Amino acid sequence: xxxxxxxxxxxxxxxxxxxxxxxxxxxxxxxLDTHALAAKITLDQAxxxxxxxxxxxxxxxxxxxxxxxxxxxxVLGFHSIRTLVTACALTGSFTPAPASGLDFPAFWRHAxxxxxxxxxxxxxxxxxxxxxxxxxxxxxxxTLVLATRFPQQYQQVIAYQRQHDCxxxxxxxxxxxxxxxxVGSALAAHWKFPPAILAxxxxxxxxxxxxxxxxxxPLATLIHLANAMAHALDLSxxxxxxxxxxxxxxWQALDLSTAACTRVFHETEQLYHDMCQMLPx
Numbered sequence: 001x002x003x004x005x006x007x008x009x010x011x012x013x014x015x016x017x018x019x020x021x022x023x024x025x026x027x028x029x030x031x032l033d034t035h036a037l038a039a040k041i042t043l044d045q046a047x048x049x050x051x052x053x054x055x056x057x058x059x060x061x062x063x064x065x066x067x068x069x070x071x072x073x074x075v076l077g078f079h080s081i082r083t084l085v086t087a088c089a090l091t092g093s094f095t096p097a098p099a100s101g102l103d104f105p106a107f108w109r110h111a112x113x114x115x116x117x118x119x120x121x122x123x124x125x126x127x128x129x130x131x132x133x134x135x136x137x138x139x140x141x142x143t144l145v146l147a148t149r150f151p152q153q154y155q156q157v158i159a160y161q162r163q164h165d166c167x168x169x170x171x172x173x174x175x176x177x178x179x180x181x182x183v184g185s186a187l188a189a190h191w192k193f194p195p196a197i198l199a200x201x202x203x204x205x206x207x208x209x210x211x212x213x214x215x216x217x218p219l220a221t222l223i224h225l226a227n228a229m230a231h232a233l234d235l236s237x238x239x240x241x242x243x244x245x246x247x248x249x250x251w252q253a254l255d256l257s258t259a260a261c262t263r264v265f266h267e268t269e270q271l272y273h274d275m276c277q278m279l280p281x
Contacts, residue, residue: 113235142184
């Protein structure tokens with residue numbers, strides 16, 4: 001598979017709804033006109049319907065049904081609604097391709113587990129929890145590009161994994177010459193993700209050098225750890241799931257005590273089961 005063919009597949013993907021791009025950019029902004037953004041969300045009827053369905057789900061346990069985005073914002077807060085809208089839009093951007101051999105439900109289970117783990121870890125890294133959640137949800141998007149745009153070739157990735165008992169990134173490199181992190185970073189650039197999220201997608205298998213003690217670690221380091229923990233917890237429920245190598249420097253940068261680590265695992269498992277309703281239908 002030539003790099004040009006993969007680049008073209010990324011460029012040919014439809015653009016994100018304009019409001020979703022604004023919501024992603026707004027994650028790094030402090031002063032927001034939440035009413036204006038809520039009004040823009042409302043203009044996308046499909047996105048609004050899916051967001052309201054999730055806002056009214058048992059996870060949030062609202063005492064009465066919300067029927068508008070403005071109502072949902074007032075009850076749940078703009079940050080929660082922004083995360084819901086972005087998750088709905090991005091997870092709905094890819095149609096499953098059974099011919100690829102990729103287990104799409106398992107893919108989304110791992111994506112959700114990574115997102116939840118990233119959110120739980122975020123306070124320990126002094127990183128915004130919403131940004132951490134979205135970056136965790138999106139870190140493997142490159143796999144979806146390869147599986148949905150090149151389903152026949154992706155069958156070879158699955159076969160290579162089984163034959164060599166390796167992780168998906170190794171098999172993708174063998175078949176395509178690139179892995180999902182490289183393809184995902186190209187897609188993140190195409191969709192104009194914020195720089196920190198783009199870096200997290202690109203570097204979640206190879207985190208940046210450790211930060212000095214007391215300094216906030218990069219988002220990419222957090223997603224590297226969340227991805228590894230999600231695999232270790234086996235929340236994707238795949239029999240052949242493998243935990244990727246964990247950077248010792250990244251682990252030391254987090255500096256979790258044994259008690260804190262146990263708490264992170266417990267909170268991740270609990271929140272994951274509650275959040276699974278956000279998986280694509």
